[in-house]
Structure formats: C-alpha cells, structure tokens
Amino acid sequence: MKFSIGGPLKLAFRPWVEGLENIPAEGPAILASNHLSFSDSFFLPAVLDRKVTFIAKAEYFTTPGIKGRMTAAFFKGVGQLPVDRSGARGAGEAAIKSGIEVLERGELFGIYPEGTRSPDGRLYRGKPGGLARVALATGAPVIPVAMIDTEKIQPPGKVVPKLMRPGIRIGEPLDFSRYQGMEGDRFVLRAVTDEVMYEIMKLSGQEYVDVYATAAKRQIQEAAKAEKEAAKDLARAQKAEAQKAEAEKAEAEKAAAEKLEAE
Structure with missing residues (x-):
C-alpha cells in the first residue's frame, strides 16, 4: 500500500491529518470511521505508518476476466479482505470473524459502523452487530476517525476525480473493557456503538441522523x-x-x- 498507492495518493491529493499520535505504534486497535466515499479505505491507510485491514465485498475478488483479476489484485494490495455478503447474517458473522482474526495478529482493523456509505454526507446510526462485538470480543481499543470531504473528490456519476485536499481527524482511543464479556447483551452493544458514533460526530462535524x-x-x-x-x-x-x-x-x-x- 505504502509504495504502490499511498505515495501517489499523498502526492496528488495532499490529505491533511490530525491526531496521528492517537494511533498506537504497535498492538491491536480498531479504527472506526464515518464513510463518505469509496476512497476512504485508501486515504486512511495512506497517511498511516501501519497497515490497516478493511473488509470488502467478495465480488471484488471473484469477478472473472482481466478486469476482475486486476480488481482483485488491487484490493488485496490495499489490505482488504473478501467477505461473502450473500446472506445478511452470514455476512455479519464473516466480518466479525475477519476482524477478530486481524486483531488477534496484533494489527489494525478498519470498520465503518454505518455499514455503508452515507447517501447525503450526513452521519447515520451505527450498526451494533459488528464494531461493538469485535471490540468486546478482543478487548482492543476503538479509535474514532472522521474522513473530511472525501465525497467531494469523486461524486456519484463522475469518472475523473477532482484534485482537492481531503482531511482525516483521528480521535483518542476509547476503552470498553468495562463491558468485557457482555457482547451478548444488545443494550451494551447499542451503548458502545452510540458512544463511538458520538465521538465520530464530534470529529467530523456532520449532522447526525438517528436512522x-x-x-x-x-x-x-x-x-x-x-x-x-x-x-x-x-x-x-x-x-x-x-x-x-x-x-x-x-x-x-x-x-x-x-x-x-x-x-
């Protein structure tokens, strides 16, 4: 990532970043970010010294033909793991398992609590099934992240990206060890998720929508x-x-x- 994509991205778009000191030099951590653009999974790793692993649709890795192989190689190169989303519950369990495996290796795991890109630039309610369960199962700290203006670089329907400076704000790690062993309690999962979303909202300045x-x-x-x-x-x-x-x-x-x- 650093040598094949990160360098050119930083050179072309010059993303600004605040709070890099909140990323641990080693050990597991969950980067929980808002999701404005397809490019979020590229800009965040580009500004970090450590590898970040996200999950991606399995279709990106299994499409046949030359274009499919190139797409698969690209997503593997930027540290994304394939997850089969053919069934809603199966997709969630696969994502949780993948996240736990990444963290157990002492690495950084990136996740978008909203579950999908924002349709209008606002911040939406976080889904409690993924982020909170991974955090409580592993004990890893959750670091809130806000992507700024990435949706303006390549809006839907635009083929050529606009050269502009996106921003990234990284908040202080959140410790949820007080809930250890309570990942089966849906009220706890909701509380953990809402706390993370509140911190993302403060960092991003987005309007929050409770749906x-x-x-x-x-x-x-x-x-x-x-x-x-x-x-x-x-x-x-x-x-x-x-x-x-x-x-x-x-x-x-x-x-x-x-x-x-x-x-």
Missing part, C-alpha cells in the same frame, strides 16, 4: 423512483393531450373543408 444509512438509501431510491414515475405519467398525459388537440384540430379543419365544398 440506518441503508434505510435512508432505500427511502431516497424510492423517492427517486416515484419522482421518475410521476415525470413519466406527466409526459404521457402531455402527449395524450397534444394528440387530442391535434386530432381536434384535424377534425375541425376537415369539417371546414367539407363546409367549403358544400357551399
């Missing part, structure tokens, strides 16, 4: 679909009205012509 990002995305998609259908209905109505007006005009002209003939 899951997946639900917000679904609402946005449904609203966009409804708007599209409404536009289609309007277009059809306008077309029908135009056709009716044209038919009435033609009928009027025909009647006028017939009248002239009769005279």
Whole structure:
C-alpha cells in the first residue's frame, strides 16, 4: 500500500491529518470511521505508518476476466479482505470473524459502523452487530476517525476525480473493557456503538441522523423512483393531450373543408 498507492495518493491529493499520535505504534486497535466515499479505505491507510485491514465485498475478488483479476489484485494490495455478503447474517458473522482474526495478529482493523456509505454526507446510526462485538470480543481499543470531504473528490456519476485536499481527524482511543464479556447483551452493544458514533460526530462535524444509512438509501431510491414515475405519467398525459388537440384540430379543419365544398 505504502509504495504502490499511498505515495501517489499523498502526492496528488495532499490529505491533511490530525491526531496521528492517537494511533498506537504497535498492538491491536480498531479504527472506526464515518464513510463518505469509496476512497476512504485508501486515504486512511495512506497517511498511516501501519497497515490497516478493511473488509470488502467478495465480488471484488471473484469477478472473472482481466478486469476482475486486476480488481482483485488491487484490493488485496490495499489490505482488504473478501467477505461473502450473500446472506445478511452470514455476512455479519464473516466480518466479525475477519476482524477478530486481524486483531488477534496484533494489527489494525478498519470498520465503518454505518455499514455503508452515507447517501447525503450526513452521519447515520451505527450498526451494533459488528464494531461493538469485535471490540468486546478482543478487548482492543476503538479509535474514532472522521474522513473530511472525501465525497467531494469523486461524486456519484463522475469518472475523473477532482484534485482537492481531503482531511482525516483521528480521535483518542476509547476503552470498553468495562463491558468485557457482555457482547451478548444488545443494550451494551447499542451503548458502545452510540458512544463511538458520538465521538465520530464530534470529529467530523456532520449532522447526525438517528436512522440506518441503508434505510435512508432505500427511502431516497424510492423517492427517486416515484419522482421518475410521476415525470413519466406527466409526459404521457402531455402527449395524450397534444394528440387530442391535434386530432381536434384535424377534425375541425376537415369539417371546414367539407363546409367549403358544400357551399
């Protein structure tokens, strides 16, 4: 990562970073970050001296063809692990297992508590099943991280990224050892997750929305679909009205012509 991608990224985008001293020089730690852009998993490792392992969709590693092999090599090169997300519960368990294995090796594990990218730049409710369970199962400290402006570099639909300086704020480690052995308590998992999200909110300055990002995305998609259908209905109505007006005009002209003939 450092030699193949990190260097060029830092040179091209010059990301600024605050709080590097909060990353331990050695030993396991969980980096819990907000998620604004596809590039978050690249910029954060680029500014650190230690390797960070994230999880990624298994499809990135199994797509056939030359492009698929290049994509797989790229994600392996940036330290991402494949996780099969074909089943919601299975995906969660696989992610938790992967995170625990990374931390047991004394490494850094990166995770996005929101579970998916923010659809509108706001900070959404964290999912308690992954972050909190990994933290309580391993005892590793949780370090809140805020990515700043990464969503502006390559907005949806834009192929060429915009050259600008994103930012990264790294907060102080959070210790949840007081909850050790309580990873089966859903109220504890919720409390741990909410505490982490609060720290991320303070670092990022984002507006917090107390719903899951997946639900917000679904609402946005449904609203966009409804708007599209409404536009289609309007277009059809306008077309029908135009056709009716044209038919009435033609009928009027025909009647006028017939009248002239009769005279």
